[in-house]
Amino acid sequence: MRTFRSGWTYIETVECTPPPLSTAHLNRCKSCDYVVLLTKYHNRMSNRKSAGDNASECAIRVFCRVRPLNDSEKSQNSKFLPRFPSANTITLSGKSFTFDRVFQPSVTQDEVYQMAAAHIVQDVLDGYNGTIFAYGQTSSGKTHTMEGHLDDSEHQGITPRIIKDVFDRIYQMDTDNLEFHIKVSNFEIYNEKVRDLFDATKTNLPIRESKNRMPFVKGATELFVSNAAEVLAAVEEGKKNRQVAATKMNEDSSRSHSVFLIQVDQEDRETHMRKSGKMYLVDLAGSEKVGKTGVSGALLDEAISINKSLSALSNVISALSHENRSHVPYRDSKLTRVLQESLGGNSRTTIIVCTSPAACNESETRSTLQFGQRAKTIKNIVVVNEELTAEEWKRRFKAEEAKVKELRQIVECYRQSEADSQKESNAFDQLVDKLKKQDDEIEEKDAEIDSYVEQVVGLKQVIAMLSVEVEQLREHSTMQAQRICELDQSLHELSTQSESTVQEEPSELMDQAISENVQELHHLHNLFGGDVFRRLADLVTGKIRTPQIANPIRTAESQVRGVSNVVSVPINHAYIMWKKYMGFININM
Numbered sequence: 151m152r153t154f155r156s157g158w159t160y161i162e163t164v165e166c167t168p169p170p171l172s173t174a175h176l177n178r179c180k181s182c183d184y185v186v187l188l189t190k191y192h193n194r195m196s197n198r199k200s201a202g203d204n205a206s207e208c209a210i211r212v213f214c215r216v217r218p219l220n221d222s223e224k225s226q227n228s229k230f231l232p233r234f235p236s237a238n239t240i241t242l243s244g245k246s247f248t249f250d251r252v253f254q255p256s257v258t259q260d261e262v263y264q265m266a267a268a269h270i271v272q273d274v275l276d277g278y279n280g281t282i283f284a285y286g287q288t289s290s291g292k293t294h295t296m297e298g299h300l301d302d303s304e305h306q307g308i309t310p311r312i313i314k315d316v317f318d319r320i321y322q323m324d325t326d327n328l329e330f331h332i333k334v335s336n337f338e339i340y341n342e343k344v345r346d347l348f349d350a351t352k353t354n355l356p357i358r359e360s361k362n363r364m365p366f367v368k369g370a371t372e373l374f375v376s377n378a379a380e381v382l383a384a385v386e387e388g389k390k391n392r393q394v395a396a397t398k399m400n401e402d403s404s405r406s407h408s409v410f411l412i413q414v415d416q417e418d419r420e421t422h423m424r425k426s427g428k429m430y431l432v433d434l435a436g437s438e439k440v441g442k443t444g445v446s447g448a449l450l451d452e453a454i455s456i457n458k459s460l461s462a463l464s465n466v467i468s469a470l471s472h473e474n475r476s477h478v479p480y481r482d483s484k485l486t487r488v489l490q491e492s493l494g495g496n497s498r499t500t501i502i503v504c505t506s507p508a509a510c511n512e513s514e515t516r517s518t519l520q521f522g523q524r525a526k527t528i529k530n531i532v533v534v535n536e537e538l539t540a541e542e543w544k545r546r547f548k549a550e551e552a553k554v555k556e557l558r559q560i561v562e563c564y565r566q567s568e569a570d571s572q573k574e575s576n577a578f579d580q581l582v583d584k585l586k587k588q589d590d591e592i593e594e595k596d597a598e599i600d601s602y603v604e605q606v607v608g609l610k611q612v613i614a615m616l617s618v619e620v621e622q623l624r625e626h627s628t629m630q631a632q633r634i635c636e637l638d639q640s641l642h643e644l645s646t647q648s649e650s651t652v653q654e655e656p657s658e659l660m661d662q663a664i665s666e667n668v669q670e671l672h673h674l675h676n677l678f679g680g681d682v683f684r685r686l687a688d689l690v691t692g693k694i695r696t697p698q699i700a701n702p703i704r705t706a707e708s709q710v711r712g713v714s715n716v717v718s719v720p721i722n723h724a725y726i727m728w729k730k731y732m733g734f735i736n737i738n739m
């Protein structure tokens with residue numbers, strides 16, 4: 151047995167937004183404590199979200215329903231325009247529109263309910279808010295979809311099916327600890343006035359905001375119900391009071407937007423946990439081209455008011471579908487005020503766009519499909535509405551404390567990591583300075599090397615010249631050596647001659663010959679002992695320090711010395727001979 155009672159207040163839980171995980175920081179410091187902690191934190195938060203524990207993003211679901219051609223359209227021979235290339239696409243004159251599902255005319259009321267609406271029952275029992283509304287031009291099938299035939303189980307629309315399902319699920323629950331409190335209200339927005347459909351005397355109810363900033367209709371009659379039959383009776387009651395009139399396009403045209411609100415509150419008697427889910431079932435009045443509907447007088451005023459509020463709804467949808475939405479004009483109409491939480495707020499919302507298939511309604515159908523397409527981009531943020539027990543508060547408080555502690559740790563780590571990166575950045579600056587200095591030094595060395603290279607080039611030229619000179623000397627020395635041999639021979643002969651004529655005075659001829667030989671010997675001595683060695687010694691010892699340059703010069707020097715040795719042996723011999731001869735002359739003079 152379930153218990154139903156009344157009189158609770160509800161508190162909405164608010165999600166604490168985790169600090170963003172900056173990619174810049176991730177790149178800088180992939181393994182630092184801060185990132186590890188923050189990643190853990192984010193993972194934990196997303197796990198909590200997926201468990202339905204807190205706020206989560208929820209896109210508005212949009213379905214499209216196409217009704218069959220009606221008699222009037224058939225009689226005009228209006229063509230059946232839409233094509234259905236896939237289960238969720240509709241094509242109109244070549245332009246495709248994609249929805250969560252497209253219902254073709256043959257789709258039954260039950261199929262529409264199962265695919266588009268049944269899920270809302272569980273959402274509401276889980277403590278979420280939910281909204282389903284039908285949108286479309288007049289006579290496109292909105293009332294048929296939302297309400298249908300109330301007393302015909304096959305042709306019932308969404309509202310009676312939801313009511314039945316809510317009670318079926320509650321009675322099927324296998325715990326006896328839950329206590330339920332269900333209340334319904336029904337009002338319409340007619341000519342920008344909120345009228346209570348359960349109490350026809352309340353014709354202009356105000357819209358106020360709760361302390362959670364949720365708009366609600368103040369003073370609307372709330373009926374406490376305990377079974378589906380009671381609720382259906384209430385729906386019938388409200389229906390009687392709704393503004394309908396016959397127009398050229400619809401015999402039972404709704405001249406107002408109707409809102410049926412079911413609020414399910416529940417309490418676990420053991421844990422004292424409380425949850426509350428609100429469900430808005432909305433049948434909008436249809437937009438109409440007054441030329442087509444042929445209305446005048448009061449009906450024309452209604453049509454103008456309907457179109458105005460629908461265009462306010464379009465503006466809200468349009469503002470919400472922009473990424474950088476700044477202002478959403480909820481306050482432009484009563485309709486958008488009432489639906490504020492359903493559009494961009496805390497509600498799991500489903501929109502069923504209803505269309506006519508007839509070619510004569512093509513432009514209205516196209517604008518309906520565009521409306522649905524825009525609405526599909528809107529994302530609501532939903533949270534479970536729950537009232538917490540003292541124990542639950544304590545548990546959450548502790549969890550929040552732990553979270554704060556964790557966040558403090560993260561902040562501390564972040565600070566530390568910032569300080570570390572500052573240090574790293576200073577060290578980096580120093581390194582950059584050092585590298586700059588090294589760069590300058592390298593540039594200097596480069597210049598030095600360039601000058602060495604220039605010197606090497608110059609010295610290579612000198613060596614080449616010296617080599618030529620050495621070669622010439624070698625040739626010359628060979629000739630000179632030959633000459634020295636001849637002189638040696640001649641001196642020997644002269645010496646022999648003088649020994650044999652020791653008593654005789656040296657002849658003038660001999661003196662001249664000896665003098666010439668001596669001069670020639672002097673010349674040769676100067677030639678081989680002088681300039682060449684000096685120049686080589688200069689190069690090797692003083693100005694040249696690099697081995698690459700000095701080595702070839704040393705080679706050249708030894709080559710010259712080699713030549714000089716070759717030449718100097720006979721010269722020395724000749725010189726000795728000459729000295730000997732001169733001594734001989736002096737002794738005998």
Ligand SMILES: Nc1ncnc2c1ncn2[C@@H]1O[C@H](COP(=O)(O)OP(=O)(O)OP(=O)(O)O)[C@@H](O)[C@H]1O
Pocket residue numbers: 216217218220255286287288289290291292293294295400402403404405434435436437504
């Ligand atoms: N899918 C459908 N299958 C069969 N009949 C339908 C379907 N949709 C609508 N109809 C019929 O078309 C007519 C107009 O539908 P309905 O009253 O639901 O339109 P509406 O959009 O609510 O119009 P208004 O905005 O003028 O109130 C009704 O007779 C309804 O039974």
